[in-house]
Amino acid sequence: MRWTLKPKPEIEKVQALQEALQVSEPIATLLVQRGIETYEEAKTFFRPSLEDLHDPYLMKDMDKAVARIEKAIANKENILVYGDYDVDGTTSVALMSSYLKTKHGLVYTYIPNRYDEGYGVSYKGINFALENDFSLIIALDCGVKAVEKVAYAKKLGIDFIICDHHRPGNEIPDAVAVLDPKREDCEYPYKELCGCGVGFKLVQALAQKDEQTIEDLLPYLDLVATAIGADIVPITGENRVLAYYGLMVINSNPRPGIKAILDQVEKTELTITDVVFIVAPRINAAGRMKHGNFAVALLVEEEEDNANQYASEINEYNLDRRETDKEITEAALNQIEEQKEQERFTTVVYDETWHKGVIGIVASRLTETYYRPTVVFTKSGDKLAASARSVRDFDVYEAIGACSEHIEQFGGHKYAAGLTLKEENYPAFKKAFEDFVSKTIDKNLLVPEIKADVKIDLKDITPKFYRILKQLAPYGPENMTPVFMTEDLVDTGYGKCVGQDKTHLRLTATQGNSKALVGIGFGMGDKFEIIFDKKPFKAVYSIDENEWQGNVSLQLKLRDIKA
Structure with missing residues (x-):
C-alpha cells in the first residue's frame, strides 16, 4: 500500500473556518479539503435542505419533455417507461412509472433482457412499443447515444423522451427531449446526477405544473438515494441533498419493497454504504440472474405480503449470483496466473462460458487483486461482451475509446464501462488496450493507494x-x-x-x-x-x-x- x-489547505482558510464554526483544526481542515470555506457553505453542507434543489426547468429540453407528457395524458396515449436492468435503471423505471400512474392509467414498463438485448435502448424494445400501440417511450439511464434507434422509432411514429446522465456522443438523438446535464449545451448547474436523479428532476418539473411541493415527492427519494449509492456518483451538491433525505425515508418509512429487503437482513439504521452493500446487490441480482422486471415489480409493489414474496425470490437470485461470481473469479484468477510470463499493465480475460450477469463484479474483484485496469469478456450471441473496471485516477472509458477500431459499441464512464466486439477482434483489442494503458498510465497508479x-x-x-x-x-x-x-x-x-x-x-x-x-x-x-x-x-x-x-x-x- x-x-x-x-x-494541507491554506492555513488562513482553515483558521478562519475554525473560528467561524468553533470547531477543531482537523475538522476545519476536512471541510476546506472538501471545498467548504465559509460559514454559509458549511451551513448548506451540514444542514442539507430540499430548498437547495435546483429548478428542474434549468435543464435543457425540460419544458419540451413536460409538454409531451401532458399531451400524452390529455390524449390518453399509452406511455412506455424504459430503463436499464441495473440498479440505476430499475429504480428510475420504478420512480417514473409509479409517479405517472398517479396521473394516468396507461403507463407500462419495459426492462431490456440483459442477454438478448444488452445495454441501453434496443430495437426489440421499440418493436414491442410498436406492436402494443405505444406512441411515447420515456428512456431512463440510457438513450443519449441511441441516435439510430431513436431515428428508427421516429419513422414508426413513436416519440422518445430521454433521461440520461452518461456522456453524449458527437450527435444528440433526434428525440422530443434529451435531458442530460452532461450535454455541452445544457446549462443545468449540477452535472453529476445519476439516471434516477435526472428522472426525479422530470418528476419534479411535472409536479410543479400540478402545484405539488417538493415535500409531496419525498416518498420517491428512497429510490433516488439507492441509485445514487449504487451508481457511485459524487455525493456533493444536489446528490448530497437527495441522498440525505432519501436515507431518512429508507430509515423511517421505506416503500414495501425496500422494507422487505431490510427485514431479511435485520438492519435498522442504514448508511449509504449499507445501501451499496445490502440493498443494491439484491436489486441488481434480478437483472443479473433472471430479469430486471423482477426488481421493478419489487420496487413498485404496495402490498407488504407480495413485497416479501418478491424479496425472497430476489434474495435467492442474489445467493445464486454470489456462488456464480465466486466460481468465475477463481477461474479468471487461474487464467491470469497462467499468463504471467510477462509484466502487463492491464488484466484482460475471456471465457465463452462465463455468466454475462456477473462479469462486472468479477472485473471489480480482479481489479482489487491485481490493481490493473481490467476487462472481463464472455460470449453473448455471436459477439463478445465485456465489463471494464479501473484503478483510481485512471480513465478506462478513454482507454477503451482509444481502441474503438476493434469495438462494435461501448459506453460508461471513468471507472466502469461496457463494450461488445466481434470474436475475431478480441486479440487485437487486447493488444491495443495493453499498448494504450502501458504508454499513458502513471505507474504509481498500479500500486493501491x-x-x-x-x-x-x-x-x-x-x-x-x-x-x-x-x-x-x-x-x-x-x-x-x-x-x-x-x-x-x-x-x-x-x-x-x-x-x-x-x-x-x-x-x-x-x-x-x-x-x-x-x-x-x-x-x-x-x-x-x-x-x-x-x-x-x-x-x-x-x-x-x-x-x-x-x-x-x-x-x-x-x-x-x-x-
Whole structure:
C-alpha cells in the first residue's frame, strides 16, 4: 500500500473556518479539503435542505419533455417507461412509472433482457412499443447515444423522451427531449446526477405544473438515494441533498419493497454504504440472474405480503449470483496466473462460458487483486461482451475509446464501462488496450493507494469530534469517509489476532499519555508482528463506534499499519 497524505489547505482558510464554526483544526481542515470555506457553505453542507434543489426547468429540453407528457395524458396515449436492468435503471423505471400512474392509467414498463438485448435502448424494445400501440417511450439511464434507434422509432411514429446522465456522443438523438446535464449545451448547474436523479428532476418539473411541493415527492427519494449509492456518483451538491433525505425515508418509512429487503437482513439504521452493500446487490441480482422486471415489480409493489414474496425470490437470485461470481473469479484468477510470463499493465480475460450477469463484479474483484485496469469478456450471441473496471485516477472509458477500431459499441464512464466486439477482434483489442494503458498510465497508479486526509493525535479523538464527524455523512465520491494518520503509536500489550481463522487484528493503541483506543483491522492478522512487544508503529484509519454488551465506544477502523 502507498500512503499519501493530502496536501494541507491554506492555513488562513482553515483558521478562519475554525473560528467561524468553533470547531477543531482537523475538522476545519476536512471541510476546506472538501471545498467548504465559509460559514454559509458549511451551513448548506451540514444542514442539507430540499430548498437547495435546483429548478428542474434549468435543464435543457425540460419544458419540451413536460409538454409531451401532458399531451400524452390529455390524449390518453399509452406511455412506455424504459430503463436499464441495473440498479440505476430499475429504480428510475420504478420512480417514473409509479409517479405517472398517479396521473394516468396507461403507463407500462419495459426492462431490456440483459442477454438478448444488452445495454441501453434496443430495437426489440421499440418493436414491442410498436406492436402494443405505444406512441411515447420515456428512456431512463440510457438513450443519449441511441441516435439510430431513436431515428428508427421516429419513422414508426413513436416519440422518445430521454433521461440520461452518461456522456453524449458527437450527435444528440433526434428525440422530443434529451435531458442530460452532461450535454455541452445544457446549462443545468449540477452535472453529476445519476439516471434516477435526472428522472426525479422530470418528476419534479411535472409536479410543479400540478402545484405539488417538493415535500409531496419525498416518498420517491428512497429510490433516488439507492441509485445514487449504487451508481457511485459524487455525493456533493444536489446528490448530497437527495441522498440525505432519501436515507431518512429508507430509515423511517421505506416503500414495501425496500422494507422487505431490510427485514431479511435485520438492519435498522442504514448508511449509504449499507445501501451499496445490502440493498443494491439484491436489486441488481434480478437483472443479473433472471430479469430486471423482477426488481421493478419489487420496487413498485404496495402490498407488504407480495413485497416479501418478491424479496425472497430476489434474495435467492442474489445467493445464486454470489456462488456464480465466486466460481468465475477463481477461474479468471487461474487464467491470469497462467499468463504471467510477462509484466502487463492491464488484466484482460475471456471465457465463452462465463455468466454475462456477473462479469462486472468479477472485473471489480480482479481489479482489487491485481490493481490493473481490467476487462472481463464472455460470449453473448455471436459477439463478445465485456465489463471494464479501473484503478483510481485512471480513465478506462478513454482507454477503451482509444481502441474503438476493434469495438462494435461501448459506453460508461471513468471507472466502469461496457463494450461488445466481434470474436475475431478480441486479440487485437487486447493488444491495443495493453499498448494504450502501458504508454499513458502513471505507474504509481498500479500500486493501491490509501489517501489520508489529516494527520492527528489520539487526543484529538473526543466524543464531540466524532459527533461533528458523523454530520459529514452521507459519504461517497468527493466526500469520502475521513481517513486519518497517526504516528508514534504503541499497543498496550493486549493486541492479538482474532476471528475464527485469526485473520483479523485487534489492538489497543496509545500515544504518549493519551487515553487508549481499540483498533480493529479486518484481514490484517498477518501484521501482528508490527505491533508485537510494544514496538512503535503508525496507522491510517477511519473512526467509528463499537457497541458491545450495551456499551458504545469509539474505535479505530484500521486501513493499514506500518512500523
